[in-house]
Amino acid sequence: MSNLLESYAEVTGNAIVDQLRQLATPLRGMKVVHVNSTRVGGGVAEILDKLVPLMCELGIDTSWEIITGESDFYQCTKSFHNGLQGHRIAIPEHLLRAYEETNVRTAEQLRPVLEEADVVFIHDPQPAPLLDLCPDRKGTWIWRCHIDVSHPDRHIWRYLRHFLTNYDASVFSLAGFAQALPHPEYLIPPSIDPLSAKNMELSQDEIEAVQKHFGLDPQRPMILQVSRFDRFKDPLGVIQAFRLAREFTPGLQLVLAGGTASDDPEGEAVYREAENAANHDADIHLLLLPPDAHRTINALQRSADIVLQKSLREGFGLTVTEAMWKGRPVIGGDTGGIRLQVINYHTGFLVNTPEGAALRIRYLLQRPGRATQMGEKARQFVRENFLLTRQLREYLTMILAVRNGGTDRIDLS
Known part of the structure; x- marks a missing residue:
């Protein structure tokens, strides 16, 4: 072999x-x-x-x-x-x-x-x-x-x-x-490739270095969405959900980490729309990452308490698979391939609105044991299927x- x-x-x-x-x-x-x-x-x-x-x-x-x-x-x-x-x-x-x-x-x-x-x-x-x-x-x-x-x-x-x-x-x-x-x-x-830089195991030192680099507080809860800056990924809806959830969870942090690709001419415009919606909010971190920032994304996913993929339309949603492989519960849009991965109340939650996403964020943050259990099921589900x-x-x-x-x-x- x-x-x-x-x-x-x-x-x-x-x-x-x-x-x-x-x-x-x-x-x-x-x-x-x-x-x-x-x-x-x-x-x-x-x-x-x-x-x-x-x-x-x-x-x-x-x-x-x-x-x-x-x-x-x-x-x-x-x-x-x-x-x-x-x-x-x-x-x-x-x-x-x-x-x-x-x-x-x-x-x-x-x-x-x-x-x-x-x-x-x-x-x-x-x-x-x-x-x-x-x-x-x-x-x-x-x-x-x-x-x-x-x-x-x-x-x-x-x-x-x-x-x-x-x-x-x-x-x-x-x-x-x-x-x-x-x-x-x-x-x-x-x-997903479990051996790739985006999915391999990382040391705690490397994870903490990424948190420090982007000004993230490891003592405060953090939610994350990783995706291109694309209107179908609904970054504005994610920001709205974050603000609704933060009303009941002071100190909550949001990271929107968006990649770029040579075949997507709209990414910069959507990034600016998200930037305007964030309106200089210190708890909203918009990260425009280069295409090869795989270890950085890996560290961010391992830093998150909850991962979102609030897509309005989605081909499959490999960022969902990546997060599940790292044992994170996922709140995903009820669309496309996300439905194949996020099993409601087992590996995460499916939602249709910012209000629904905020409700599930609050639910998981108030029940850390349940979030851990969902993450464990999610990892096993990926091992068997994706x-x-x-x-x-x-x-x-x-x-x-x-x-x-x-x-x-x-x-x-």
């Missing part, structure tokens, strides 16, 4: 790693390519950062490519993201042209790699047109959608759908996120299924 696989076996057990090796045996030597829009920032990049080398460890020749563009491209794909999650958006023609032209340029650069690959994973809408731009492709192409497209803007979905119909399969995080497409569809929730090894197992199984024509039986001997 390789050193990397041994490290995962220490967390998940040897049986899980043995199963991965068995599933990977028929795939050894295959060329697999993942394509997405950024190497840093966001859950997709974090997953691929560890999924790719782990697939390589199992003997699968796996690489990771990026589609990059100018500001019009990112403005267009951000509009796609918002529209697919339910906003009614009219995208100007010049932005759609920038989207298509960027994919044409990317295809010219990547065509030799993509057409020779045995399996290609295309992540989200940004590189979706690449399939039709690689006419001599020989492998299996899979579209991996990390977004909730259950109620998309119909014009945007109609536009994107014609790029997707010729894929061999699609993958969605939840059944409720999917749209009907003319090929097999699979359900594979995302996961670690990277589970996602990799399901990816390997899906590749075998798609390449075997969807047969009912796959021989691993």
Whole structure:
């Protein structure tokens, strides 16, 4: 067993790693390519950062490519993201042209790699047109959608759908996120890497150093939300919930820790909106962190008494998974993949309003024993369902299924 696989076996057990090796045996030597829009920032990049080398460890020749563009491209794909999650958006023609032209340029650069690959994973809408731009492709192409497209803007979905119909399969995080497409569809929730800088164990000294750096008082209760500064994450609603809860919990601190990503042009504007809502409140800490601040986020999550993810719409919510892995109860928006993780009264609470979030904050702060019990259940729930090894197992199984024509039986001997 390789050193990397041994490290995962220490967390998940040897049986899980043995199963991965068995599933990977028929795939050894295959060329697999993942394509997405950024190497840093966001859950997709974090997953691929560890999924790719782990697939390589199992003997699968796996690489990771990026589609990059100018500001019009990112403005267009951000509009796609918002529209697919339910906003009614009219995208100007010049932005759609920038989207298509960027994919044409990317295809010219990547065509030799993509057409020779045995399996290609295309992540989200940004590189979706690449399939039709690689006419001599020989492998299996899979579209991996990390977004909730259950109620998309119909014009945007109609536009994107014609790029997707010729894929061999699609993958969605939840059944409720999917749209009907003319090929097999699979359900594979995302996961976290327990060995990454964001999720590994930290010393108490390092945690205290982060608290000191940001002026946090370890003797006072603290609530935390970690996410991009995005309107769907409802940072203004979090600030409102904090102020309602603070009326009954003097000394309460709030940290809104937001990352940045090269494919999100709206982050700065939403940060300014949160800054205006905070209005120089000394107990509200707005942290605009760089994309590689993984250990800092880890320390902040371990410092928090309660973690919020008060999203209005959410693809899956890996920050929820991260907090649960660290034994923290989570108060999450009753939406998307958060529902799959936060089990009401067991691993945390689901809420729909700032008032509801404030009520649950008060409940947990007044019952520290119950909060600890919820955190313990949350960690075990993640261990059983949302670690990277589970996602990799399901990816390997899906590749075998798609390449075997969807047969009912796959021989691993």
